């Protein structure tokens with residue numbers, strides 16, 4: 001092992017876990033909530049000398065930015081480097097000629113969630129976890145299940161709400177199971193939590209699992225290295241918003257290493273039919289209440305139809321307000337138009353949750369909140385494994 005890898009030390013090396021709310025610092029461990037205030041935790045490191053390495057596996061290329069003590073915990077076949085390129089035709093059509101797309105639909109299971117699966121499993125191996133329980137709106141569980149199938153020492157149990165079964169691709173397998181529960185993603189998460197407690201199994205904490213965010217972050221570090229300038233605006237569709245938090249952490253780290261020179265604005269987008277965070281943002285609120293909850297979310301952008309984002313929204317509010325960003329929504333018609341434009345002008349066939357970014361940029365440009373000279377990076381987080389474009 002080269003010296004710079006060894007210098008990261010034993011399990012987790014010189015990393016600490018810091019609370020995003022009260023800044024308390026803990027030793028790196030597999031805990032997901034701050035013992036003082038229940039806030040979300042994130043791994044931190046001085047990043048002294050951290051740099052991208054020349055390797056085609058993204059996790060190895062960005063090993064210096066991951067809370068892993070050894071690259072041996074990684075599985076090279078889970079993710080791949082994806083294209084990030086200017087989209088001048090689409091950009092011109094929506095009033096932002098400096099548009100760049102990061103095409104995460106090229107990941108093996110079709111979404112950026114493969115990034116999360118790779119790092120979650122590596123961190124689990126580092127901490128000796130061999131069996132876990134999880135839930136998602138579909139794409140995270142699909143990615144995690146594939147990663148589990150590749151590791152003969154790993155087992156997982158996934159739960160999903162009945163409305164989201166078609167979003168899951170978790171084939172029957174001796175080491176992975178999918179249990180469908182009546183209700184939504186929120187009901188499935190509650191069931192997963194109970195099952196994990198009853199069976200004494202590790203629960204993957206979703207948004208609060210910092211390893212997920214460390215994996216998702218790599219799409220952004222990779223994009224920044226592929227771009228020839230720092231983006232002014234970064235855009236992503238949000239469900240829990242863990243991808244957005246991951247993006248923000250990636251940008252903070254690249255500011256620390258000097259790879260970028262300023263923090264972009266973060267623009268987050270939901271579908272209008274299920275947009276509690278966008279509504280709260282418009283009203284200037286930092287909290288979501290029970291009245292904001294949407295019990296049976298409906299819409300085209302199935303991957304981001306989360307009816308209860310209360311535990312996550314304050315983190316998104318903070319990022320939007322600190323960076324001069326916003327949380328917005330896009331209508332069904334705008335999503336359909338955006339997806340069609342992506343296909344016709346750029347040859348990119350992505351899902352509605354990804355196309356929502358283009359709808360948001362188009363609306364913000366039309367309203368004069370994104371200038372014609374802005375460089376805008378949109379994360380096309382995935383493609384659909386099921387639906388056909390409307």
Ligand SMILES: Cc1ncc(COP(=O)(O)O)c(C=O)c1O
Nearest residue numbers: 139239240241242243303381382
């Ligand atoms: C394709 C796609 N895009 C975006 C998201 C947003 O996820 P989150 O905000 O939880 O990171 C998801 C979540 O499942 C997704 O599958």
